[in-house]
Amino acid sequence: MSEQFRTCPDTGLKFHKPAENLMKANAVAAVVFLLVGGIYGLLVGLTRWPAVHLLPADAFYLTLTAHGINVLIFWMIFFEIAVLYFASSVLLGCRLAVPKVAWAGFALMLIGALMNNYIVATGTSSVMMTSYAPMEAHPLFYLSLILFAVGALLGCMVFFATLVVAKQEKTYEGSVSLVTFGAITAAIIAVFTIVSGAIILVPTLLWSLGFIAEIDALAYRLIWWAFGHSSQQINVAAHISIWYAIAAICFGAKPMSEKVSRMAFLMYILFLQLASAHHLLVDPGVSSEFKMFNTSYAMYLAVMASMVHGLTVPGSIESAQRAKGFNSGLFEWLRRAPWGNPTFSGMFISLIGFGFLGGISGVVMGAEQINILMHNTVYVPGHFHATVVIGSTLAFMALTYWLVPILFRRELVFKKVAAWQPYIFGLGMSGVALFLMGAGTLGVPRRHWDITFSLTGGVVHEFPAAANTMLALNGLSVILAVLGGALFCVIIVLSILFGRKLGDEKQEPALIATPPDDAAYEGIGRGSISVPGTFVMAMVFFVAFALYYFINWKYLAETWGIS
Amino acid sequence: MSTLSPPKSRIWWKEPIERSELIWISLVFVWGLFMAFMMPYWHVTGDQNLSNETYKTTPERFLEKTQAMVDEYTVRNEGPRNFPVVKPPPGGDVYMVSRLWEFWPIIELEEGQSYRFHLTSMDWQHGWSLQPANINIQVVPKYEHVFTLTPNSAGEYSVICNEYCGVGHHLMIGKIHVVESGK
Numbered sequence: 228m229s230e231q232f233r234t235c236p237d238t239g240l241k242f243h244k245p246a247e248n249l250m251k252a253n254a255v256a257a258v259v260f261l262l263v264g265g266i267y268g269l270l271v272g273l274t275r276w277p278a279v280h281l282l283p284a285d286a287f288y289l290t291l292t293a294h295g296i297n298v299l300i301f302w303m304i305f306f307e308i309a310v311l312y313f314a315s316s317v318l319l320g321c322r323l324a325v326p327k328v329a330w331a332g333f334a335l336m337l338i339g340a341l342m343n344n345y346i347v348a349t350g351t352s353s354v355m356m357t358s359y360a361p362m363e364a365h366p367l368f369y370l371s372l373i374l375f376a377v378g379a380l381l382g383c384m385v386f387f388a389t390l391v392v393a394k395q396e397k398t399y400e401g402s403v404s405l406v407t408f409g410a411i412t413a414a415i416i417a418v419f420t421i422v423s424g425a426i427i428l429v430p431t432l433l434w435s436l437g438f439i440a441e442i443d444a445l446a447y448r449l450i451w452w453a454f455g456h457s458s459q460q461i462n463v464a465a466h467i468s469i470w471y472a473i474a475a476i477c478f479g480a481k482p483m484s485e486k487v488s489r490m491a492f493l494m495y496i497l498f499l500q501l502a503s504a505h506h507l508l509v510d511p512g513v514s515s516e517f518k519m520f521n522t523s524y525a526m527y528l529a530v531m532a533s534m535v536h537g538l539t540v541p542g543s544i545e546s547a548q549r550a551k552g553f554n555s556g557l558f559e560w561l562r563r564a565p566w567g568n569p570t571f572s573g574m575f576i577s578l579i580g581f582g583f584l585g586g587i588s589g590v591v592m593g594a595e596q597i598n599i600l601m602h603n604t605v606y607v608p609g610h611f612h613a614t615v616v617i618g619s620t621l622a623f624m625a626l627t628y629w630l631v632p633i634l635f636r637r638e639l640v641f642k643k644v645a646a647w648q649p650y651i652f653g654l655g656m657s658g659v660a661l662f663l664m665g666a667g668t669l670g671v672p673r674r675h676w677d678i679t680f681s682l683t684g685g686v687v688h689e690f691p692a693a694a695n696t697m698l699a700l701n702g703l704s705v706i707l708a709v710l711g712g713a714l715f716c717v718i719i720v721l722s723i724l725f726g727r728k729l730g731d732e733k734q735e736p737a738l739i740a741t742p743p744d745d746a747a748y749e750g751i752g753r754g755s756i757s758v759p760g761t762f763v764m765a766m767v768f769f770v771a772f773a774l775y776y777f778i779n780w781k782y783l784a785e786t787w788g789i790s
Numbered sequence: 791m792s793t794l795s796p797p798k799s800r801i802w803w804k805e806p807i808e809r810s811e812l813i814w815i816s817l818v819f820v821w822g823l824f825m826a827f828m829m830p831y832w833h834v835t836g837d838q839n840l841s842n843e844t845y846k847t848t849p850e851r852f853l854e855k856t857q858a859m860v861d862e863y864t865v866r867n868e869g870p871r872n873f874p875v876v877k878p879p880p881g882g883d884v885y886m887v888s889r890l891w892e893f894w895p896i897i898e899l900e901e902g903q904s905y906r907f908h909l910t911s912m913d914w915q916h917g918w919s920l921q922p923a924n925i926n927i928q929v930v931p932k933y934e935h936v937f938t939l940t941p942n943s944a945g946e947y948s949v950i951c952n953e954y955c956g957v958g959h960h961l962m963i964g965k966i967h968v969v970e971s972g973k
């Protein structure tokens with residue numbers, strides 16, 4: 228049995244061979260689909276730049292469908308499966324349960340992803356990832372997503388089974404680590420997500436085959452978003468777990484307090500996934516009471532959880548840094564952080580972008596009445612490129628830089644370029660997020676090929692000139708973001724294929740930080756506040772949030788009366 | 791000990807909370823309560839609250855009602871498509887058909903007056919995006935959504951589809967004129 232394990236000379240982590248191979252396969256598949264989806268994204272962005280307007284209409288809608296699905300579903304979920312195996316088998320030092328099932332899951336996911344790319348490329352299924360009934364795609368479109376989801380479900384099951392094995396074989400002491408705990412919440416939400424997905428996609432498949440006469444459009448939206456929304460919570464739970472992991476990797480940080488961080492994760496399970504009404508805020512037939520209750524009860528408690536992580540992640544870094552002696556002033560701890568290490572810089576940009584751009588815009592847009600101003604404008608993709616791209620994707624990239632030497636035992640190639648990559652990608656994506664939000668505020672519709680209305684025979688609408696400027700700036704940001712994304716994919720693929728083999732030698736500088744002694748944490752910070760720098764940042768965030776929130780109520784008050 | 795290793799004590803839920811965490815949690819919790827309060831508060835005091843009055847309908851029935859309105863209140867025909875311009879009386883019902891790929895007919899309203907709008911789709915889902923007022927409402931087939939709109943300034947407005955509805959999505963545009971009261 229023991230030759231099945233290898234102990235990493237750098238981290239002391241125990242890798243189970245089958246788990247290792249599965250993580251490699253899932254991570255590589257993830258990066259490949261990111262590359263494919265990113266190229267589609269470039270074409271979409273350039274088409275939406277009015278002066279460039281690259282693709283013809285049908286190709287644009289096809290491309291946008293392929294972009295959304297490849298990046299949001301395939302890249303994210305392949306990567307998350309790798310993270311689940313890491314958080315169970317590796318962090319608990321335990322064998323992976325039933326690797327065969329895990330491989331079957333991987334195969335199903337791969338078949339589903341390839342089938343989906345094929346059927347979308349044929350042009351028969353340009354229905355966007357939401358595939359709102361009664362618009363119809365080719366049956367293989369639904370089937371491919373179902374196959375992918377079943378594969379992902381198998382991956383979650385292997386994860387849970389591995390937790391059981393670890394417990395039975397007593398491979399760890401006490402409770403699981405915070406990072407594993409976060410991964411557990413992600414996996415629980417994933418099961419809920421996949422079940423909702425099945426409830427909506429299976430009847431839709433049957434309908435597209437003619438076995439069911441009709442799909443109610445409103446019911447479709449309701450259930451689709453139970454699935455679509457909770458799938459985003461998998462991403463959030465996963466990338467926050469990764470933030471915590473990177474805090475330990477780069478700083479040896481421990482949670483400020485276990486209780487708070489874990490309760491915040493639990494709140495995701497309890498509340499976040501149910502908060503899907505914020506996608507239906509301007510739908511007919513959904514009562515205001517339900518909309519308000521669902522967004523405020525379920526979302527604000529979940530938002531609260533994210534804001535708590537937003538404090539405790541940098542807080543845990545700050546206290547570890549202070550414990551190491553970077554204890555003077557408000558921000559010495561941050562200045563002395565390893566900004567040239569893409570694992571850290573990627574994580575930190577992810578944290579800031581997710582909070583300031585994605586978080587604030589999401590909550591504001593989620594207020595029942597304010598949503599009237601943004602629903603289905605490009606504000607929406609602006610918002611979620613901040614959450615799922617700057618937030619999740621960049622966090623996943625940051626972790627990948629660390630995984631290459633640990634998991635693949637290869638040295639990163641082009642380390643200098645890698646050090647710049649998170650900044651290029653983060654800056655480009657911040658541009659995409661901000662300029663799309665700006666254009667959305669001016670009313671520009673999402674998923675739209677031609678806001679000049681050149682083919683409507685003279686019925687036109689003229690958007691404010693600023694809208695064109697925003698879309699042009701978005702186009703420039705798209706180029707920067709795609710450059711950053713491509714650099715990542717190329718560096719990772721080349722490192723895995725050609726990076727210097729590390730074998731059993733221990734790396735300098737160390738690939739994982741040594742946690743400071745508990746005693747070193749005594750008396751850090753100022754007075755009774757151990758993390759004054761983080762606290763100041765949190766206050767800045769809060770003020771920005773509140774200001775933006777009220778500005779939007781003011782905008783709303785200026786439009787037509789609606790009742 | 792770190793975030794990657796088991797907590798120091800197995801009973802982690804009994805560990806103390808950091809002071810800064812406590813302050814932050816309290817602040818965020820109060821803020822959440824406040825934001826939850828804002829929505830019902832706006833229902834009481836604000837002028838922008840989308841009604842949820844909704845009826846099941848069919849394309850035929852809705853088209854019939856729209857046609858009746860067009861027959862009764864058309865004031866002229868207009869534009870490249872020679873669409874009827876319909877001017878219903880203030881306080882009256884306005885039917886607007888959303889279908890692949892047009893909004894029909896053209897509507898003329900008076901500033902400061904209220905109208906009961908009826909929206910549904912004849913086919914797929916559409917988005918009813920009134921610009922530049924920036925009012926965005928989902929249009930769902932078989933559901934007739936009824937709400938009241940009160941234009942607050944005269945001018946020419948466009949209705950743009952902002953829910954993807956197939957390869958002609960970008961062709962889908964309609965018009966609403968708002969004229970000064972009494973004109």
Ligand code: HEM
Nearest residue numbers: 265268269271272295298299355356608673674675705712
């Ligand atoms: C690599 C650079 C990327 C660029 C340049 C890019 C750009 C864009 C643009 C311009 C849109 C179209 C907005 C519209 O017309 O409605 C879009 C849509 C979208 N993007 Fe990206 N994006 C990128 C990466 C990503 C990533 C990594 C994700 C997810 C993890 C993502 C998820 C989405 C989704 C879900 C949509 C919406 C598709 C739909 O409306 O159905 N994007 N993206």
Ligand SMILES: [Cu+2]
Nearest residue numbers: 916951955962
């Ligand atoms: Cu439409």
Ligand SMILES: [Cu+2]
Nearest residue numbers: 951953955959
């Ligand atoms: Cu449309």
